[in-house]
Structures are given as structure tokens and as C-alpha cells.
Amino acid sequence: MSNREIKVQNLMKQYSGGVTAVDDVSFSVNSGEIFGFLGPNGAGKSTTIKILTTLALPSGGQATVGGYDVVHEADLVRRIAGVALQDIGLDPLMKSMELLSMQAQLFGATRQQAKTRASELIELVRLTDAVDRRVGTYSGGMRRRLDLALALVHKPDILFLDEPTTGLDPASRRDVWEEVRRLNKELGMTIFLTTQYLEEADELAERIAIIDKGKIAKRGSPAQLKAAVGKESINLAFDSRELAEKARAELSDMADNIQTDRDMVRLYMSQAAQTIPAVVNRLQAAQLNPISLTLTQPTLDDVFLQVTGQRINAEEEKEAAKVG
Amino acid sequence: MTTQVSIQNTINIRRQQGHDKANLLLQIWLVTWRSLTTIFRTPVALFPPLAISIFFLVIYESTLGGAAAFIPNLSGNSYLGFILPLSIVSSSLSGAGIAAQNMVRDIESGYFDKLLLTPISRAALLLGPILAGALILGIQASIVIGVALIMGLESATGFAGLLLVVGLAILLGTGFAGFTVSAALGSGSAAATQGASFIFFPLTFLTASFVPLELLDGWLKTAATFNPITYVLEAMRATLNSGWDAALIWQGVGACLLLGTAMFALAIFALRVRTRRS
Incomplete structure (x- = not known):
């Protein structure tokens, strides 16, 4: 199997005018891994991806993609890397088959191979x-x-x-996710x-x-990051405040910790999901019937909020509010 | 481990030898074909420049054709053969415009960047739209000549002379295209590119547009002497009206090559600036 790693060391990017878009960023992505790079607008996500895909040069540090240096071996990087940028660059006057087979031929396929590959891909998507x-x-x-x-x-x-599902409806978004997972699993693509x-x-x-303000603020698996933020909770709603107090x-x-808020009871604990049956049994034994039971798990949004001090979709919400 | 390393080496060698990348000629052909496809899918854009060239030809011939007998050095020659080259030169300009519009459209749509992510050579990126534009202007020039033939043009050098005229038009248009494409690369904006294309428009008048060079005087004569279009017009006119004149033809070709070299240097510079990974 070929080298499918991405290695980034002390990557820097300063634009003229002294703006530092990427500030001493280091990370590595293993062969065959799906790696998520998160950040609010202007945090340095796009600049990083532009450097890694050879569209921009770093001001400092080093990056290799599949073992090839993004500065000195850009041509080789382009041959092993596939890139779907946030701003989709498609010629509106061409047809999908033409664009695909031309691209395949540019990568060295014969006319016939290019046609076959284009048909495969059209079916795939x-x-x-x-x-x-x-x-x-x-x-x-x-x-x-x-x-x-x-x-x-x-x-x-x-x-x-680069933001592959921005602007897609939920169904199309699910399709893209499924495809990404399949490519990763079946072809071992990083x-x-x-x-x-x-x-x-x-x-x-x-x-x-x-990434926040050009620096890596936090890294880990989604579960680790969420666990670091706080505990899960079981939320019970009752008909009245008295019932809630009784349940408490x-x-x-x-x-580990219980809070009541009017007719709501919140039980904070780790592994809340596994505790639900026991909670339900206890309530039944005491003849207390909740009108609703929900489970809250910390989301990456909470992680994000903690790290960057802002909700990731704050911009979008503002936009939506404006439109609404 | 050893196998893994050796497979990796094979892949590296294969890639370094360039086996998964089209050769330069194929790249240029692919990009040119793509440009032509898009040009022919917006045929409406092709008609106005062609119509204007034909309009000029008809108007100049009807308004000035009758006076031609009074113009010294032109007696005995048909004014149609004299004015046709001007009309053809203006179609060269529009061919250059088409090349640049093609380029700017790709920049605006982001398709240009998409191509940059493939192992395509920078030369192919530049030549694709220019060659497509050249082909289109060749067709346009041929149509304009066809109209002139219908109007009664008689070429002193026969069909071969007409081919030479088309060839000169293509050569000149390619030089212009170097400039307009530079504007496209530099500005990335359709409006700015269109504006830049107009810079050449006055050049078709700062020359021996309607009367032979000898009849010009003062500053206009000076301007015409330095205007490469003058020599292209003279070569075309001699070929159409009086017969083969090697010296004039080489002057015309030389003027085109000089202009072309300068404009291509500019275009390569503009391309480097645009694709500089800053």
C-alpha cells in the first residue's frame, strides 16, 4: 500500500499586511483515516487546505502529502491527491461526461479508459x-x-x-457522507x-x-473531545413541580449530580444511557410517571463553544435571522 | 516491509516518469477542444463580430469605393482588395477577444483553478483558448473573404494568396490574443478584459486604413510607421491587388511575429503571476 499520510509540521502562513492565517500548526493524518478539520470562518481551514493541495505556498514549516513535499514536489502531490474545493469550479457550458473524461485524459488515461472511468463515476454519483x-x-x-x-x-x-456539504439539503448531505465512508472503507482512501x-x-x-485563529486549539477523537467537555444527562419532565421534587x-x-428546574429533573452522570432502565424502574416503583424522558449527550458544538468561545454556526444563524 | 518499500518505489518511479499524465500535445489538444466546445455552445457570441467585419467591408466599399479612382497609387487596383484586409484585421481582433473571454470565463467559474489541480502544463492552459480563438478567427476571415468574393473581389495571387491572407490574419490575431489573454489573467474580470480588448481598436485606424501609407502625413504617418498592423495590411493588400511580393510578405510576417513575441512574453508573465502560489 502506498504512503497515504499527511504530515504537517510547524506550518505557517502569513499574508502580506501581516495577517497570520496559519500559525505554527502541526498534525498528522494516518493512512486510511478520515480526519476532520474544524473551525469557524477565517480560522485558517481553507488556507491550510490550499497549502496541502499545492494552490498556496506556506511561509514556514513543512507539509508532506503521501510522502511528497507540497512545495518542492507539487506535481507529484497533484497526481495522488483528489481535491473538491469549497467553491465548485465547473464549466457551466460543458456536460458531466465531457468534464470527467477530459480530466481523466489529463491524468494520462487513453480515450477509451477515460470514457469508461467517466461512466463509472457518473453512475457512482x-x-x-x-x-x-x-x-x-x-x-x-x-x-x-x-x-x-x-x-x-x-x-x-x-x-x-473542503466543506463538502455546505449548502446541501439534508438528504444530499447524507448521500455525500455515505460516499465518503465508502471511499474510505473500500478503497482505503485517506x-x-x-x-x-x-x-x-x-x-x-x-x-x-x-483550529481557531490559526492555531490548533484541540484535537482527539469525537468521543474524547466530548467526554472532556462534560457529562451526559437524563432529563425527566413531570406534570408538576411537586412531582419533580419527589422524583429528585x-x-x-x-x-453524580441532580438539578431540578421547575417541573424538570436533570440527572448528570457518565454512561447515562445504560442507567435509563434503572431510573425508569425506580420511578415506576414510586408510581411517578414522567411525561417525557430525554438523554442529553455533550455535542461537538459544546466542545467547540468551550474551545473557541463561539457557536460554530453563529454566522449562519445570524444570516438566517436576517433572512427570516 | 521490504515488499512494501519496493512497491512504493515502483509507484514513485512510475509517477516520476510521468506515466500518469498526458503528454503536452495531448494536453494542448484537450484544452483547445474544450474551448472550442464552449465557443460553439454560445454561437450568439460569434455573430456580432462577424457581422461587424462584413458591415465595415460593405460600407467602406460603397462609400469610398467610388473615390478610389482619385486616389493615386491605387488606380487600376480595386478598392475592394484594398479595404478587405482592414475588415479582416478587425476580425483578428475579435478572435483575440474570444480567446480572452474564454479564459476569463474559466477564471470566474473557478474551472481554471480546477485545472491547476491536475498535472496540466501551464503552456497548455495558455495555448488552449488562444488556439481555439485562432481557429475561430480563421473561419471568420474566410467567411469575410467569401463575402468579398461575392462582391466581386479578384485576387491577384489566386487562391493561394487568399490562404496567405487568412494565415496572416491568424498570426496577427494570435499576437493580439497574447495581449487580451494577459488582461484576462491579470484582471480575472470579464469587464476589464473587454475594456483591454478595445485598446487595439484604435490601432486599426492609426494606420493606412483607408488610403495607402504614402498618402498619410504628419503624426498619423509616424504612428502608422510604428504600427505593426500597417505592415500586415500592406502585405495583404499587395497579395490581393498586385501579386506576390516577398519583401512585403516577410515584413508582414515579421510584424506579426514581433507583436506575437512581445505579447506572449506578457501572457507568460501574467500566467506566472496568476498561478504564483503566494
Whole structure:
């Protein structure tokens, strides 16, 4: 198996005018891993991905992709890396088949091989029905899928996905996730993924790094990061405050910490899910029937909030509020 | 471990030998073909420049053609053969415009960056739209000549002379394209590129546009002497009206090559600036 690692050491990027977009960033991505790179807008995600995919030069430090230096062996990096950038660059006047087979030929395929590969990919991203239409008539989701197909033309060892599901509807987003997982599992592709959606990183990535103001603020598996933030909780709602108080007394020994808030009882503990049956039994024995029971697990959003002091989607919410 | 290393080496060797990358000629062909495809999918953009070239030809011939007998040095020659090259030169300009519009469209859509992520050579990126533009202007020039033939043009050098005129038009247009493509690469904006294309428009008038060079005087004559278009027009006119004149033809070719070399140097510089990984 070829080297499919990404190694980044003390990477720096300063733009003229003294803005430091990437400030002494180091991390490594193992062969065959899905690595999530999270951060708010302007944190340095896109700059990092541009350096790793040879579109920008670092001001300092070192980075290798598949063992090739991104500065001195850019041409070799381009041959083993597939890239789907956030701004989709597709020629609206061309058709998907033409774009794909041309790209395959640029990577050295013969005409026939290129046609075969293009058909495979069109099927893979389910654009068969749209194959005779110009790209300009595609929906956002279709364009993203075609862009992903273009990134896969040369069967890359390492795939860079810059916010691959931004602007997609939930169904298309699930499709992309499924595809990413499949590529990773079946072909052993290393996948470097930037995203603003914590849910996405949680769903896909084995390991995550959170970048904030150009520096890596936190790294680990999604579970580790969430565990570091706080405990899970079982939330019970009752008909009245009295019932809630009774329940609290009844359950006091079952949690590390109990809080009541009007008719709500919150039990904080680790491994809350496993404790639910015992809690339910105890309540039944005391003839206390909650009107609802929910389980809260810390989300990556909580991790993010703790690390960066802001909600990751704050921008978007503001936008939505404006529109609304 | 040893096997793993040796497989890795094989892959490295294969990649370094360039086996998974198209050769330069194929790259240029692919990019040119792509440009042509998009040009032919917006055929509306092709008609106005062609119509204007033909319009100029008809208007100049009808308004000035009758006066041609009074212009010394032109007596005995048809004014149509004299004015046709001007019309063809203006179609060279529009071919250059097409090349640049193609480039700027790719930059705006982001497709240009997409190509940069492939192992494509920078030369192919530059030549693709320029060659496509050259081919289109060759077709346009041929159509304009066809109209002139219908209007009664008689070439003193026959069909071969007409081919030479088209060849000169393509050569000149390629030089112009070096400039307009530089503007596209430098600005990345369609409006700015369009603006830059107009810079050459006055050049078609700062020359022996309507009367032979000898009849010009003062500053206009000075301007015309330094204008490469003058020599291209003279070569075309001689070929159409009086017969083969090697000296004039070489002057015309030389002027095109000089302009082309300068403009391509500019284009390569603009490409380097645009693709500089800053």
C-alpha cells in the first residue's frame, strides 16, 4: 500500500499586511483515516487546505502529502491527491461526461479508459439521468456530486474535501457522507475533511482537530473531545413541580449530580444511557410517571463553544435571522 | 516491509516518469477542444463580430469605393482588395477577444483553478483558448473573404494568396490574443478584459486604413510607421491587388511575429503571476 499520510509540521502562513492565517500548526493524518478539520470562518481551514493541495505556498514549516513535499514536489502531490474545493469550479457550458473524461485524459488515461472511468463515476454519483445536460442546469447538490466525481477521476490516494456539504439539503448531505465512508472503507482512501458542521465531523471523522485563529486549539477523537467537555444527562419532565421534587428525592443516589428546574429533573452522570432502565424502574416503583424522558449527550458544538468561545454556526444563524 | 518499500518505489518511479499524465500535445489538444466546445455552445457570441467585419467591408466599399479612382497609387487596383484586409484585421481582433473571454470565463467559474489541480502544463492552459480563438478567427476571415468574393473581389495571387491572407490574419490575431489573454489573467474580470480588448481598436485606424501609407502625413504617418498592423495590411493588400511580393510578405510576417513575441512574453508573465502560489 502506498504512503497515504499527511504530515504537517510547524506550518505557517502569513499574508502580506501581516495577517497570520496559519500559525505554527502541526498534525498528522494516518493512512486510511478520515480526519476532520474544524473551525469557524477565517480560522485558517481553507488556507491550510490550499497549502496541502499545492494552490498556496506556506511561509514556514513543512507539509508532506503521501510522502511528497507540497512545495518542492507539487506535481507529484497533484497526481495522488483528489481535491473538491469549497467553491465548485465547473464549466457551466460543458456536460458531466465531457468534464470527467477530459480530466481523466489529463491524468494520462487513453480515450477509451477515460470514457469508461467517466461512466463509472457518473453512475457512482448518480448523475446518469443528467449526463446529457449542461452543468449549468444542475442543482447545487448535483454540482457538488459532479465535483466529487472529478476529484476521484485519477483514483487518488488522499482526498481533500473542503466543506463538502455546505449548502446541501439534508438528504444530499447524507448521500455525500455515505460516499465518503465508502471511499474510505473500500478503497482505503485517506480523507481530509474540513467542515463547519459538527454533526458531520462527529458522523465521519475518526479524529478531529479544531483550529481557531490559526492555531490548533484541540484535537482527539469525537468521543474524547466530548467526554472532556462534560457529562451526559437524563432529563425527566413531570406534570408538576411537586412531582419533580419527589422524583429528585427518589433518584438522589443514582446520579453524580441532580438539578431540578421547575417541573424538570436533570440527572448528570457518565454512561447515562445504560442507567435509563434503572431510573425508569425506580420511578415506576414510586408510581411517578414522567411525561417525557430525554438523554442529553455533550455535542461537538459544546466542545467547540468551550474551545473557541463561539457557536460554530453563529454566522449562519445570524444570516438566517436576517433572512427570516 | 521490504515488499512494501519496493512497491512504493515502483509507484514513485512510475509517477516520476510521468506515466500518469498526458503528454503536452495531448494536453494542448484537450484544452483547445474544450474551448472550442464552449465557443460553439454560445454561437450568439460569434455573430456580432462577424457581422461587424462584413458591415465595415460593405460600407467602406460603397462609400469610398467610388473615390478610389482619385486616389493615386491605387488606380487600376480595386478598392475592394484594398479595404478587405482592414475588415479582416478587425476580425483578428475579435478572435483575440474570444480567446480572452474564454479564459476569463474559466477564471470566474473557478474551472481554471480546477485545472491547476491536475498535472496540466501551464503552456497548455495558455495555448488552449488562444488556439481555439485562432481557429475561430480563421473561419471568420474566410467567411469575410467569401463575402468579398461575392462582391466581386479578384485576387491577384489566386487562391493561394487568399490562404496567405487568412494565415496572416491568424498570426496577427494570435499576437493580439497574447495581449487580451494577459488582461484576462491579470484582471480575472470579464469587464476589464473587454475594456483591454478595445485598446487595439484604435490601432486599426492609426494606420493606412483607408488610403495607402504614402498618402498619410504628419503624426498619423509616424504612428502608422510604428504600427505593426500597417505592415500586415500592406502585405495583404499587395497579395490581393498586385501579386506576390516577398519583401512585403516577410515584413508582414515579421510584424506579426514581433507583436506575437512581445505579447506572449506578457501572457507568460501574467500566467506566472496568476498561478504564483503566494
